[in-house]
Amino acid sequence: MNRSILSLVKGAHSFRHVDEKEFDKNLNRKVDRAMRNIDNRTNYFFSLILLGKFLSHKCLPPYLLKENFDKLKNNIDKIEVFHGISTDVLKKFGPDSFNKFNMSNIFEWMEDDLFNNVMREFIDLAKPGSRLCYRYTLARPRNLDEKNSKILISEPELAAELFAIDRSFMYESFHVYRIDKK
């Protein structure tokens, strides 16, 4: 987790989107915050990272909890796994076909232009009133252009509330939008 090694893997240019250049400090700050603010007994990420195992049968990701087994089994046919980028998804499923978008940190190293073009694909894919969220691990958030910021309505209070209780504590910021598509 140091800059020289990560620069070799990702290309040094990626790091111009990062303010805090010392990653050990960045990570320590996040670990410190999580250890103070989040209940470690139920934090399965911490358990796995620090102990190499889950602490108990209660300290598990929801998909591994015993009480969720029947529900998952009964709905397993509704899950479709598709490998591809948003352009492929749009080609296969067409516009107005999804109402929830959890994009993890796919925008981490994108330039603003590409970020906005990809965002337009998600807007195309979205049904009116959909929700979209994403986060960054290290980088500063990219800027929505004028056209996209009229359609993507930011929900900063909800994002802050969820970010504060996120057990996967490594992230720099979290963003939630409602897609206000006429």
Ligand SMILES: C[S@@+](CC[C@H](N)C(=O)[O-])C[C@H]1O[C@@H](n2cnc3c(N)ncnc32)[C@H](O)[C@@H]1O
């Ligand atoms: C910084 S990495 C994030 C990796 C992710 N957190 C994970 O654990 O796999 C960025 C990822 O975004 C994906 N990506 C980039 N553009 C995308 C797009 N338009 N649609 C879907 N995924 C995309 C890339 O393939 C890459 O795996």
